[in-house]
Amino acid sequence: MTRQMTGAKMVVQALLDQGVDTVFGYPGGAVLPIYDEIFQQNGIKHILVRHEQGAVHAAEGYARATGKPGVCLVTSGPGATNAVTGLTDALMDSIPIVVLTGQVPTFMIGSDAFQEADTVGITRSCTKHNWLVKDPATLASTLHEAFHVATAGRPGPVLVDIPKDVQFATSDYVAPKQVNTSHYAPRVKGDLESITELVEALETAKRPVFYTGGGVINSGPAASQLLRELVEATGFPVTSTLMGLGAYPASGDKWLGMLGMHGLYEANMAMHGCDLMINIGARFDDRITGRIDAFSPKSAKAHIDIDPSSINKVIRVDIPIVGDIAHVLEDLLKIWKARGRKTNREALEKWWGRINEWRKVDCLKFKQEGKIIKPQYALHRLEELTKTYDRYICTEVGQHQMWAAQYLGFEDPNRWMTSGGLGTMGYGFPASIGVQQAFPEALVINVAGEASWLMNMQEMGTAIQFRLPVNQFILNNERLGMVRQWQELLHGERYSHSWSEALPDFVKLAEAFGAKGIRCDDPADLDDAIMEMINYDGPVIFDCLVEKHENCFPMIPSGKAHNEMLLGEAETQGVIDAKGSVLV
Template sequence: MTGQALERQSHEATINQMTGAEMVVQALRDNGVEHVFGYPGGAVLPIYDELFQQEDVQHILVRHEQGAGHAAEGYARSTGKAGVMLVTSGPGATNAVTALQDALMDSIPLVCITGQVPTSLIGSDAFQECDTVGITRPCTKHNWLVRDVNQLAGVLHEAFHVAQTGRPGPVVVDIPKDVQFARGAYTSPQTAPRTSYQPRLQGDQEQIKRAIELMAGAKKPVIYSGGGVISAGPEASHLLRELVELTGFPITSTLMGLGAYPASGKNWLGMLGMHGTYEANMAMHDCDVMLCIGARFDDRITGRLDAFSPDSRKIHIDIDPSSINKNVPVEVPILGDCGRVLEDLVRLWRAGAKADKTGLRPWWEQIEKWRARDSLAYKPSDDVIMPQYAVQRLYELTKEHDVYITTEVGQHQMWAAQHFGFEAPNRWMTSGGLGTMGYGLPAALGVQIAHPNALVIDIAGDASVLMTMQEMSAAVQHRAPIKIFILNNQYMGMVRQWQQLLHGNRLSHSYTEALPDFVKLAEAYGGHGIRCEKPAELDDAIREMIEVDLPVIFDCRVANLANCFPMIPSGKAHNEMLLPDEATDEAVANAIDAKGRSLV
């Protein structure tokens, strides 16, 4: 830092004397924060007192700290900005751990501010004390315990930088109560000390040229995109679409990457992985060149690692160096921001690569044969609502709206991914890596706060949604008209499916015998309740849900024992899928190893 800059910082510090609590609120302003999701407690009362005395930052009172975290995740995923949560010490911090780990797994930028007991009491087992830094170290990108008020502003600015830069993720700033009361020097983001965290954004040009050469010579290529494309911003999704158009390559996506390429696009294969389409998984298995962009080769995608895409030459673009060659060895690693690398790929392809789309014709003919299997087919019914039909009708009746979808976790999540067509990024909020039941309702609250005029729908399961149902109260309080569309089969559906297929149909504790009356529950919270049991009545009920300007719980009674197919049994390869018309006893038996053990 130059002498002039040091002098300017010293002058600013002199005139910007404030309490630690005031610093927190000012840092939120300076980092563009408009909403904070939180729950008060003794160790953060000074911060809450400052929030009360200003109007720039709106606080959203949730009913549980886990709900605050998921709401902040939904806010972040739908806006591209960091979500912010504020919780007290001890149980406030520990209740946030699930959301922090969820955000870490799914690369969601989240800033969690926690209160801590006074510095003089740290380590004494004081009331509502816990080792927040120790507890959250493995479930955050970074965390800080701030013992000096004069360092607080710089730490807060660095926290936002770390959360949003490189591979996004959650951070924690733990602030003792006496530091919140103490007075010190506030520094703005422009004059705060420069952070040492500077991830590499630009890809290596020689590696990008190697990737172009591989792609140009491919006879059976596939593009495999992930959530990293969406995290890189709207321009990255635009460039991805341009690359697909230029090359003529087929494209598939992870659960977290849905919407980066439109579901209506002619090159779209559907989602891949454990419950992906037949054509996507077979293309991944048989391809000769794989371009992986912003995905991490996780186990839900790869199936059996030693049988994953055995004959392909792999290109991997990722901003996180630890993700490259971690699970799957690749021939061309490209470290950098997905958007910037895609920009280079498109530029170099335009400059010299020849798109031999005629040479890809045999590959596309094979893909069309796989598509003809219609792996997402199901048997319709006039008597009972099939869950797939419910999602399809929900999509058709909402696609002209400004719609955002969240989900809980389980069968309904996979049906939503399979049958709801996403045309744009940042419209799909779900818990991918951690698979957190209870995610969808508070995430919907966060999305609705960010987009007050949008139609926000949580496609939920009857078991998952009960884990955070109390956030309906927060939705009513803050006039957030979220729609909770429950595919109610009275089971923990995915657990029940695995028990049926791999555990001799011994349904151990996966049936819910005391479900609430969801219509009355909605009304008890001050919302609107709807129940639908007949396919013929479904469209009108969905229209009613859309038109009501209140939080809605929609109890959609679906077939109790419907299974989610296609499915790759854990431990199997992509070309060993169970399809709806192949789920025979013999096929299921093949999903169990020679010693009779489940491969889940």
């Protein structure tokens, strides 16, 4: 039985039928019919952000934390163009979001009408797919298809552009089960012959390593559980990209830490020296590979990914497997167990011996001396004081992001929200709002730099209005930290525009919004200040003044191989030689 309703009502009904409970958005003339329908229902909560970029990042945070698609609603023209950064961020990091945009009436499209923009054209390259709906009869089916495309296969952002006259028009509503989505059915089962070939490689490898990425988390909880089973059963070391943190627990004894440009020494050395690399749900991005011709030069390479376009895109692999991570790992374990659970144990023991030598470098060591807080110490204390809580961590982008990845431990997936591929300053604050909305009772902390945080500071109004007790933990070095570090190391210490001479008083800023402000500049006071933040029932801006010129190590300089890391204190103390050999 079909139901007649307006296009605007179809939008709300489709969201309800898709299980949506939260929409992040900002109204405008071209979406007022939809907002009128939102006003007349109670099934969906609308979170009014202060900027459309914030709406998309909040939807990303919600999606990353829950595993469900995030939804945002913005108006035409500048509303849609303001969403472009968030869309591109979600595309790079494979985050499922559905963005609904208003558009001028169909008869005005192309006339340069007020607040008109070619939204479909503008967002074609930064969405997984997009639609301009000109016929109300196709609106409901398009909306349901959008959710399917956003979540099936490699997740990503989609956009539906809805002209205002289509929102007013009346037509038949189509339920999700009536929509045929078989034309987009990504392959989820891996080729069994290729999986068997990988099992054979596992059985004989002398120096294997699992290289995991965000695809493990995107595949769902089963994939992370299967990864853990595979690692424990084989005894192989495991490392991860920035986006994959939490898929394998940081407390696990097979964990090498994050790899890549600011990854751990043992992780990068293992990648460089392995003879079998098993890439599970990562895309060989440049922050990981470094110099491609020197990347893991002596290894056979396997790559498991649901996106066929990622296979052999950057690094040629010997064993390509297209499929969903959970399905492939399930089959891999079945075949490996059926063949006798074999590994090259003698060689593996020697490999772990080498890895444990690399671990002795202790590449994250630091000294907290004097009255100035080291950023590493701030995050070390944050970890110690919050790790037992039901905790979610977001970050902005820069040095603080890398320190957070290095010093905070993640035991489970979906607890770490950060901008990986696009590196979007201003991501973390609105993302934390999305996470807190999804999990109101959880401890949500956004680790920020003062420069990144200021990019979307207006969202403090959103946090206050909706009583979301997000904690903004700002490592304030009064510098664009990562820019300054590169200028010091690579540009002759010419610090071109890498600091601001007009920073706000963050405590007063918090109070102006009606939030709590905390300032700490003494390491002796840090623990008490962090506990004050945790125990406050409401939004907090924590201004943690840290060493202004601290560099983030380890670091692989641009154009260098994994075994050519800058190590900071470990290097200056003579713990390793020029060839990377451990001297302790």
